[in-house]
Amino acid sequence: MARPKLVLIWLKRDLRISDHPAFEAAIQTKLPVYAFYLFEPDLLIQPDVDLRHIRFIKESLLSMNHKLLPLRAVVHSHACNAIEFFQQINERYEIQNLFSHQETGNLESYKRDKQVSEFCKDHGIIWKEFKPSYIIRGLKSGRLGWKDKWKSWMQEACIEPNWNLAxxxxxxxxxxxxxxxxxxxKGILNKKFPFRLNQAHDFQIGGLEESENTIASFLGSRYKKYSGCISKPEESRTHCSRLSPYLAFGAISAKQVYQRTYSTRANLNYSGKKQVDRFLSRLAWRDHMIQKFESECRIEFENFNLAYDTVIHQRKENFIQAWQEGRTGYPLIDASMRCLLSTGYLNFRMRAMLVSFLTMILWQDWRWGVHFLARQFLDYEPGIHYFQFQMQASTVGNHQIRIYNPYKQILDNDPNCYFIKQWIPELRKTSIPDIQTWGIESPGLFSVKIDYPQPIVDFKTSYNHARDIMFTYQSSPEVQKNLNMIRKMHIVDRRKQSFR
Structure with a gap:
């Protein structure tokens, strides 16, 4: 008996129903369509996955299906590895097409995609992958003209599925x-990810409605203090866009964000335009980072600049544990980590400071913290995460060596210690000057009265140690030789351009 024909839509990091060429392509075949998301055990057990990510995905799928119900459509969820899924479907249906978006993921997702590609070739299935943004797969010739092409792509019309036809x-x-x-x-998954969707939590909620509410409130008023609050750990929670998890899991596309922002910009005064222009530059920066990882995904495990392989680190579990738990004795470091653990969000400056502190002040290899922070970031995006981690760890060689002073960061970005006192209750009754100079005074000054540790290391000594080693490396012939190759591949046009 002939198998019935079927078209598949494989949802990954594209959990939306608009600006979705995969949905539109499937609909235009006019064949039966099966849309699905896979909770793949081989991926879920990886060290960069956390319960918060799974919850966000499930919330997003629930929201999608709520919107799809009146359209007589649905996205099905299966807990199954990809190859097993396609094998079973192929036994019962004649799969004509597989539509999906490209994914710039970790090594395991890359190996999975190669297996699926071979399966499709062996069984005559046409797999069409669409760009999620302006990311060029297989780019080997450098980045000349990338900015102009990025802008042109962002200005192209969004592809809207013909839901009426469907x-x-x-x-x-x-x-x-x-x-x-x-x-x-199923037992393994339930044990690792035990939760109920209606369980209360302090993370951003996944879904189309939340994504729309977030961009509407940002472009409605929150953008007005964007530049002034972007580095401040508390104020950034309100005045940054907060769109990052929705972009990471595709509840809204980068193109949709760009076009909504650009449309809003037309009606703003000079000050307002400056605010959204800075935001648009960050949107471009996001794709710029992902392109780096797409072109050189080895940096998930290797130093971007291989000359740094000879830097010697001694793993100290007590340092790593104190950093992970927010018990280093540096108030802003610990407040940032505790906030991240509880909410999944932290602004860029504080994220950079956490990485710099681990790799420079505690002198630990970046690989000993990279997966831990991946699990904490609700908006974890592999394409951004690994390069940014290495940039803050100064293992690229192309940037200023980043050693953030946590005392200076308090004065600059939390001078009243509001953020610190919110996340470190042990210090709520401590004076602002004492918090700002915690550990600089004589050790043990507050140890009897306050259950908060003194600094785990001396900042000045650790700073000088890291600075001397990293500056020596950065100017070495080996680093500079590798850096020339990095620049040829990854540096975009140096001429000044606007991303709007």
């Missing part, structure tokens, strides 16, 4: 296809 023809299969699952897998 509804009229009942194209979407709304009953889930049964997939045989190894019972051990």
């Amino acid at each position: 509804k009229e023809r009942n194209l979407f299969i709304t009953t889930p296809i049964s997939i045989n699952l190894n019972p051990e897998i």
